[in-house]
Amino acid sequence: xxxxxxxxxxxxILKAAGEIxxxxxxxxxxxxxxxxxxxxxxxxxxxxxxLPAGLNFIPGPGCPVCVSHQSYVDAxxxxxxxxxxxxxxxxxxxxxxxxxxxxxxxxxxxxxxxILYSPLDTLKLSRSYPGKRIIFLGVGFETTAPTIxxxxxxxxxxxxxxxxxxxxxKLMPPAMKHLLGDKKxxxxxxxCPGHVSSIIGTRPYEFIPRKFGIPCCVAGFEPLDILEGIxxxxxxxxxxRPEVNNQYSxxxxxxxNPEARRIISRVFKPEDSYWRGxxxxxxxxxxxxxxxxxxxxxxxxxxxxxxxARNPATKCRCxxxxxxxxxxxxxxxxxxxxxxxxxxxxCMVSAxxxxxxxxxxNR
Amino acid sequence: xxxxxxxxxIRIKDNFAQVQxxxxxxxxxxxxxxxxxxxDYVIVHAGFAIEIVDPKRAxxxxxxVEEIK
Numbered sequence: 001x002x003x004x005x006x007x008x009x010x011x012x013i014l015k016a017a018g019e020i021x022x023x024x025x026x027x028x029x030x031x032x033x034x035x036x037x038x039x040x041x042x043x044x045x046x047x048x049x050x051l052p053a054g055l056n057f058i059p060g061p062g063c064p065v066c067v068s069h070q071s072y073v074d075a076x077x078x079x080x081x082x083x084x085x086x087x088x089x090x091x092x093x094x095x096x097x098x099x100x101x102x103x104x105x106x107x108x109x110x111x112x113x114x115i116l117y118s119p120l121d122t123l124k125l126s127r128s129y130p131g132k133r134i135i136f137l138g139v140g141f142e143t144t145a146p147t148i149x150x151x152x153x154x155x156x157x158x159x160x161x162x163x164x165x166x167x168x169x170k171l172m173p174p175a176m177k178h179l180l181g182d183k184k185x186x187x188x189x190x191x192c193p194g195h196v197s198s199i200i201g202t203r204p205y206e207f208i209p210r211k212f213g214i215p216c217c218v219a220g221f222e223p224l225d226i227l228e229g230i231x232x233x234x235x236x237x238x239x240x241r242p243e244v245n246n247q248y249s250x251x252x253x254x255x256x257n258p259e260a261r262r263i264i265s266r267v268f269k270p271e272d273s274y275w276r277g278x279x280x281x282x283x284x285x286x287x288x289x290x291x292x293x294x295x296x297x298x299x300x301x302x303x304x305x306x307x308x309a310r311n312p313a314t315k316c317r318c319x320x321x322x323x324x325x326x327x328x329x330x331x332x333x334x335x336x337x338x339x340x341x342x343x344x345x346x347c348m349v350s351a352x353x354x355x356x357x358x359x360x361x362n363r
Numbered sequence: 364x365x366x367x368x369x370x371x372x373i374r375i376k377d378n379f380a381q382v383q384x385x386x387x388x389x390x391x392x393x394x395x396x397x398x399x400x401x402x403d404y405v406i407v408h409a410g411f412a413i414e415i416v417d418p419k420r421a422x423x424x425x426x427x428v429e430e431i432k
Contacts (some may be wrong), residue, residue, distance in 0.1 A: 002384075003369040003404060003416055012428045013398045091410070118410025120392060140409075146395055146410045195367055198406065208368040220424075228428060250421040251367075251406055251414050259412065260395045268375070 003250070007222030016227040017050035023234055030056040030186060031233055032175065032324050035193035036063035036352025039219050043361035045223040050231070058324040059354035061175050061275065062193055064140045065092050066322055066346045066353050068168045069274040071305035072139075073098040076166060079135050080111040086112045086129050088122050089137040092350040095343060117226060119151040119165075126155075126163045135297050138167035140200045145169045145286055146260040149267035152288070152295045166297035167288060170273055172196050174284035178275075180212050185324055189215040189233035191226070194248045199264075201256030202244050209242035220248040223263040267292055274305075276346070277319025318345035321354050328355040335359060367406040369416045372399060382407060 035041055039059040042048070043091035048057070061067050077098045080087045087103060094104045094113065107113040112132070114125060122136040133281035138148040148165060155163045172193060179185055192205055197218045217227025225247060232245040246252055256343045264286070273285025288296040299301065316338065317331040328334050328347065338344035340356055370382035370389070378394045382405060391412045393399045398415070405412035 001418060001421060002371075003421060006421070006425055012425070015431055016428045118392075120410050143408050145411060146413070147392075150392060150394055150411065195406065195408060195413065212391045224428065225424075228424065247424065250417045250424060257395060257414055259397055263395065279430075 003097065004222065007220065007224040009224065012256045013050070013223050013227060016224060016231055017047075020055070020227065020231050020234060021052050023053045023231075023238060024055060025234070025238060028054050028056060029188045029234070029237065030058060031189045031217050031230060032058050032060045032179075034060040034062045034172065035191075035196070035348065036066070036163045036350065036354065036357075038062070038191055038219070038226060039354050040357040041221050041223065042226055042350055043357040045226075046361070047223060047226060050361070052172050055230070058187070058327060059321065059357075060179070060324055061278070061322045062141070062172070062196075063322075063347065063352040063354065064144070064168075064170070065096050065350045066318065067170060067175075067275045067277075068096075068139055068346070069276060069305060070099060072166075072168045072276075073102075075298075075305045076137055077101050077104060077106055078303070079166065079297065080106040080113060084133050085112065086125065086132045086134045087111065087137065088116050088125055088134055089113065090139065091115045092352070093137050093139060093226040095349045096346045097343060097349075119148050120154065120167075122151060122163055123155055123158065123160060126160050130162070132162065134163045136163070136165045138169060141170055141172055141193070141196050142264075143195045145268060146199065146263045147224070148265045152267050152292050154265070155295060155314070156292065164297035164300045165288065166293050166303070167286065168273075169286040171270070171284050171286065171305045173200070173207075174281050175275060176205070176208065176276065178278055178284070179323060180208070180214070182325075184324065187214065187324065188237055189217070191229050191233065192218040192244075194218060194220045194225070194251065197246075197248065197252045197256065198255050199260045202246050202252065202254050205244045209244060213242050215242040215245075217245040218248050218252050220251065241335070277322045301343055305353045314344070316345040318347040318355070321347050328358040329362075331355070367408060367413075369404040370407050372401050372403045372405060372412075375399065375401060380405075380412065382412065
């Protein structure tokens with residue numbers, strides 16, 4: 001088994017979709033897919049067409065560059081403009097619009113911006129540019145946090161002096177809790193993120209069925225995984241017994257990956273964090289511990305963002321998309337003024353951004 | 364970013380493994396997986412193996428759909 005073809009098997013996909021149609025209750029049901037990769041694959045594999053019309057899907061806040069605060073992007077641009085820096089980042093940060101510029105535009109003006117596959121490659125970069133200060137833009141969720149933590153630990157062990165990390169690392173369950181406090185959001189179930197859960201396990205979601213009575217299912221990313229996740233949520237709806245199911249048990253253990261969490265807490269501590277569209281959410285982010293502050297770009301370059309900073313007034317509705325209040329096509333800019341080549345908001349930039357996925361696959 | 368295609372571990376040296384999917388071979392840090400061994404399939408995220416894929420659980424997941432009448 002290679003764990004790909006089996007979960008793209010047409011016969012099984014049609015069977016799962018048939019079962020969803022058979023057990024679909026006679027009412028409108030809205031499910032939020034929290035993770036941007038779920039949104040992307042849902043669109044990419046055309047799953048919408050297999051499902052009953054009364055079943056609604058809304059993307060959630062699970063796209064890291066989308067939820068990062070505008071002032072974070074501005075801080076990165078400020079660093080890129082310095083003569084003595086090299087900015088290292090995952091590719092999808094490049095075109096995220098800041099208040100006045102983007103990293104891509106700065107690169108066009110001569111800034112050194114390098115796209116890396118892994119934060120660990122920052123260490124190699126530091127040897128290629130011994131006279132420069134390398135800053136890695138660490139944006140992501142629980143899945144990315146241990147990769148940044150291990151890179152910081154390694155940089156410290158290797159006594160590398162010219163590296164720092166500008167992090168905007170966020171935690172999923174606090175954001176889901178925040179969304180549940182919004183009365184405008186009417187959802188019947190959460191499709192929980194697969195790889196975030198491989199780190200945190202299934203227990204951090206248990207408050208959702210217990211306190212809010214809403215079914216959850218952790219699901220994988222192949223088409224059969226997504227359909228099976230939906231099926232498991234509908235079964236919970238029909239039984240009227242909300243709980244946390246784990247469809248992705250081949251990768252996600254109930255206890256998650258304790259070693260990864262130990263690595264995270266060695267380097268980071270929880271802090272309040274600003275999310276685009278949602279404001280400050282208590283303990284929803286990770287701050288670099290003071291023992292590692294020489295690797296914390298925010299401290300090293302005395303940068304401020306988040307607190308007090310506001311996203312600029314624009315009619316771009318990324319914020320409402322991230323909160324699940326509208327689908328991307330309801331924004332007046334979608335597909336007109338806002339295109340993947342010329343994004344107005346971050347949700348159109350990243351491959352995991354809901355607007356980008358809807359634009360590429362759903363039009 | 365979460366497009367984790369499972370990759371097969373073909374070699375391990377210290378904290379790093381060679382992982383393979385089709386003709387693609389990459390190096391991944393396996394420090395988060397103390398129990399990883401050659402032949403395991405792992406999920407790779409940003410150059411790090413984050414979890415081992417459990418073949419028994421994978422079969423059970425497929426069975427849930429196979430058993431639908």
